[in-house]
Amino acid sequence: MKTVVLIGDGMGDWPCPELEGKTPLQAAVAPNMRKIAAAGKLYLADTVPPGLPPGSDVANLGLLGYDAREFYTGRAPIEAAGAHLPLKDTDVALRCNLVHIADNKMVDYSSGHISTEDAAPMIATLQEKLGRPGLSFNTGVQYRHLVIWDGGPTDPVTQPPHDILTQDIGKYLPHEGRAQELLDLMEASKEILANHPxxxxxxxxxxxxxxxxxxWGQGPALKIPTYKELYNLTGTIITAVDLVRGLGVLAGLDTPEVPGATGWIDTNYQGKVDYALKALETQDFVYVHVEAPDECGHVGDAKLKTQAISDFDAKVVGPIWQALETKGEPYRLLVTMDHRTPVEIRGHSAEPVPLATLEGPIGPVSEECAFDEFINDGNIDIRTFEWIPTWLRGEA
Ligand SMILES: [Zn+2]
Structure with a gap:
């Protein structure tokens, strides 16, 4: 039995005026997801445990079959694992974004989706000026970098910058506990970067x-049981982002770097499909994550997000489903998203998302049904992240 999970990050949304009141999922050309929903089982899913933020970290942890309430220590330690930066027990990892703030407002959490090429010299200068034994600045991808700090602060309240776009940063600055130590580094970075070449x-x-x-997103190392231990599955995670790759590393799954996988709408879809299908030749499980719909939500572009969803359906869901059918071996397929990223708020929201599962092979499917945020006609089952392990074990 092959188990395949396909995730379009942040695909869920709210009705958009730019789309005549439809959501991007409704407006997208998505025959494959609609056929899977029609031929399989369709649910609404609460992917985020109550009380935790609807971040990709918490939600993907849930979709991988882990209870974030038990294991979650923060976003940065997961990304550190994804960047192959091992953490000692006394280390704290912190996400370090390169941001653009003007008039005390968070104008851009990504500084125009800065390239890694541009970001690397800046992180190197920060390391030179602010790094010290036990505190290092580490270059990641584009605007996403990491500080690793032996004995660093875990207790301040910090805020993901992508969730406070256009807002006054005042109340979102690190506060409580050892916040001043974070504020000092952030303040010192202003002068260092102001005249950077x-x-x-x-x-x-x-x-x-x-x-x-x-x-932001600070925490000590995350420790979770491996997929082999929990589900007796071998497998691979295909993703462009360190966060999801990190979950794969921690879960003991393979996490190949797919050439040309960017986390944006120009990603190498075919490469991701090829790597996923190759993994399935020898392994039981593959988790394919596509970041683009989420990024389009953060950018606030409903039409681009619609395109990203159409591309996910045509270039990832369709080819992988078809390959499973052609192969003819028993398989279990799950298609969903980790959370909503409504274009209107350019941030995440925690309402339930559609989730479809299918057991095959089932032969050609022509019927389609709605696969969107409004499928609940009162008869639909609501699933939570706690149901995922049951499905992974083949008991659902
Ligand atoms: Zn996400």
Missing amino acids: VNIARKERGEVPVTQIWL
């Missing part, structure tokens, strides 16, 4: 300059 070049090219670092 990369920033000067970015301004000359008309690109968004980085005004400072933003520290």
Whole structure:
């Protein structure tokens, strides 16, 4: 039995005026997801445990069959695992975004989706000026970087910068506990980056300059049982982002780097499909994660998000489903999203999302049914993240 999970990050949404009142999922061309929903079982799913934030970290942990209430220590330690930065027991990892703040407002959590090429020299300069024994700045991908801090603060309340776009940062700055130590680093970064050669070049090219670092998502190492231990499954996670790769590393799954996988709408869809199908030749489980719909939600572009969903359906869901059918061996398929990223708020929201499962092979399917945020006609089953382990074990 092959088990396949396909995740379109942040695909869920709210009705958008730009789409004549439809959600991007409703407006997208998505025949494959609608056929899977029609031929299989369709649910609404609460992917986020009550009381936890609807982040991709918590939600993907749940979709992988782990209870975030038991294991979750913060986002940054997961990304550190994804970046192959091992943490000692006394280490604290912190996410370090390169952001653009103006008039005390969070204008851009990504400084114009800065390239890794531009970001790396800035992180190197921060390491030179602010790094010290036991505290290091580590270059990640694009705007996403990490500070690893032996004995660093775990107790401040911090805020994901992508959830406070256009808002005044005042009340979202690190507060409580040892917050001042984070504030000091963030403050010191302003002067260091203000006259950085990369920033000067970015301004000359008309690109968004980085005004400072933003520290958040801190925590000590996350420890979870492996997939082999929990589900007796071998498998692979296909993703472009360190966060989801980190969950794979921690779960003892393979996490190959797919060439050209970017986390954006220009990602190498075919490469991701090829790697997934290759993994299934020798393994039991594959989890394919596509980041683009979420990023389009954060950018606030309903039409682009619709396109990202159509691409996910046509270039990932369709080919993988077809390959499973062609192969003719028993398989279990699950298609869903980790949370909603409504274009209107350019951040995450915690309402339930549609989730479809299918057991095959089942032969050609022509019927389609709705696969969107409004499928609940009163008869539909609601599932929570706690149901996922049951499905993974083949008991659902
Ligand atoms: Zn997400």
